[in-house]
Amino acid sequence: xxxxTEFVCPAKLNTTPHARDSRxxxxxxxxxxxxxxxxxxxISRCSMVLQIPETNIEGxxxxxxxxxxxxxxxxxxxxxxxxxxxxxxxxxxxxxEGIFTxxxxxxxxxxxxxxxxxxxxxxxxxxxxxxxxxxxxxxECAAYIVLCPQNIVNGCVVPLLEEMTLAAxxxxxxxxxxxxxxxxxxxxxxxxxxxxxxxxxxxxxxFTPIYHFRLLYQxxxxxxxxxxxxxxVGERWGVFKKIGGxxxxxxxxxxVLVDEFDKEPTPQLITGSLMRKRE
Numbered sequence: 001x002x003x004x005t006e007f008v009c010p011a012k013l014n015t016t017p018h019a020r021d022s023r024x025x026x027x028x029x030x031x032x033x034x035x036x037x038x039x040x041x042x043i044s045r046c047s048m049v050l051q052i053p054e055t056n057i058e059g060x061x062x063x064x065x066x067x068x069x070x071x072x073x074x075x076x077x078x079x080x081x082x083x084x085x086x087x088x089x090x091x092x093x094x095x096x097e098g099i100f101t102x103x104x105x106x107x108x109x110x111x112x113x114x115x116x117x118x119x120x121x122x123x124x125x126x127x128x129x130x131x132x133x134x135x136x137x138x139x140e141c142a143a144y145i146v147l148c149p150q151n152i153v154n155g156c157v158v159p160l161l162e163e164m165t166l167a168a169x170x171x172x173x174x175x176x177x178x179x180x181x182x183x184x185x186x187x188x189x190x191x192x193x194x195x196x197x198x199x200x201x202x203x204x205x206x207f208t209p210i211y212h213f214r215l216l217y218q219x220x221x222x223x224x225x226x227x228x229x230x231x232x233v234g235e236r237w238g239v240f241k242k243i244g245g246x247x248x249x250x251x252x253x254x255x256v257l258v259d260e261f262d263k264e265p266t267p268q269l270i271t272g273s274l275m276r277k278r279e
Contacts, residue, residue: 009228009240009255013215016053016061026050026213027070031077033211033232034176038078038143040233044169047207048178051214055179057106057148059222064110068117071147071178078143079123085142088128089114090164092146095155104150134163143174150181158182158200177207209264212237216270227274228255229265237261239273 007029010022030050037043053059054066075087091111094101114129130136132146144164149157161182165175182204184197210233216226231237238260245253259265259273 007230007238007240007257009230011245011253011255013052014223014225017063018052018054018066023054023066023069026052027073029213029232030070030211031073034074034143034145035077035081036233037176037208037210038174039081043174043208043210043233044172045165045175045207046177046210047180048176048211049209049214050179050211053215053222056222057104057179062106064106064113067110067147068113071114071145072117072119074145074176075127076120076123079126082142084123084126086126086128086140088130088136088138088141088144090130090132090136090144090146092149092157092160093131093133095152095157097154100154102152102155104148104152107148107150110147132157132160132164134160134167137164137167137171137173139171141168141173143176144168146175146177146180148179148181149177151183151185153185156185156200158203162203176210180204180207212264216274227258229270231264237264239265239270241274 010019010025012019013022030048033048037046050070053061054063055070056062071089075089078087079085091107091114092103094103096102111129111131118124119127128141130144132149136144146161146164149161151157161177168175182200184200209231212231213228215228217223218226225242227239227241229237229239238257240255241258242253242255244251258276259269261269265273
C-alpha cells in the first residue's frame with residue numbers, strides 16, 4: 001500500500017469558489033510537504049505546484065485570497081516546526097527598464113496584501129515579507145517562500161532568483177518556489193534570446209519537486225476534468241481518474257488511483273493511464 005492510496009481528492013473542483021474544507025485539505029497537504037523539505041538536510045532548493053482553479057493564474061477564476069491563505073499555512077507550519085525561526089514570503093519586484101517596468105497582473109498588489117495578512121499570535125513576529133533579491137537573505141530565516149516567480153516581457157527574474165538562492169544555500173537555508181513559470185519570454189534588447197537559455201533552463205530544473213497537484217483537462221480547455229496528478233515529498237507520482245459525477249446522489253464524483261510513476265509522467269503516459277482502469 002502506497003501513501004497515494006490514502007489520498008482523497010475533493011470533488012467538484014470546477015465549482016468556484018471552492019468549498020472551505022477543500023481548500024483546507026490542499027493547504028494541509030502542501031504545508032506538510034514544505035515542512036518536510038525544510039527539515040530535510042538534503043534539500044536546499046525546492047519547487048511546488050498547486051494548480052486548482054483558484055490558484056491557476058492562467059484561468060479566469062484565479063483567487064488571490066487562496067494564494068495568500070496557502071502562503072500563510074505554509075509559513076505557519078515551517079515556523080512551528082523550526083522552533084520559531086523566521087520565514088520570509090517573497091514576491092518579485094517590478095522588472096524591466098524605464099517605462100517598460102512592470103509586474104505580472106496576477107502578482108499586482110500581492111506584496112501589499114501579504115503585509116496586511118493576519119497571522120496567529122505565536123507566529124506573527126516570525127513572518128517577514130520581501131522581494132526576490134540577494135539582499136533579502138539574512139541570518140534569521142529558516143526558509144524563503146517565493147510566490148509565483150515568472151519572467152515577463154523585457155524582464156527576467158531568473159538572475160535575481162539565482163543570486164538569492166545561492167546566498168540562502170550558503171547560510172544553510174531553504175528556498176521554495178510556488179507555481180513558478182521560469183520559461184523564456186523573448187523580447188527586444190536581447191532579453192531572454194538564445195544566449196544563456198541553456199543555463200536558465202538548467203537553473204529552473206535544479207529545484208527539487210516536493211509537491212505537485214494539478215487537474216487534468218483536454219487542453220486548451222478547463223472543462224471537463226478528466227482526473228488529477230499528485231506527488232508529495234517521499235512519495236511517487238500518482239495519476240487519478242475522475243469517475244461518476246453524473247448524479248450527485250446515485251453517482252457521486254470521486255477520484256481513483258489508476259497508475260504510479262517514479263518520476264513525473266509524460267502526457268502520453270498520463271493519457272494511457274486515464275484510458276485504462278487500475279486492476
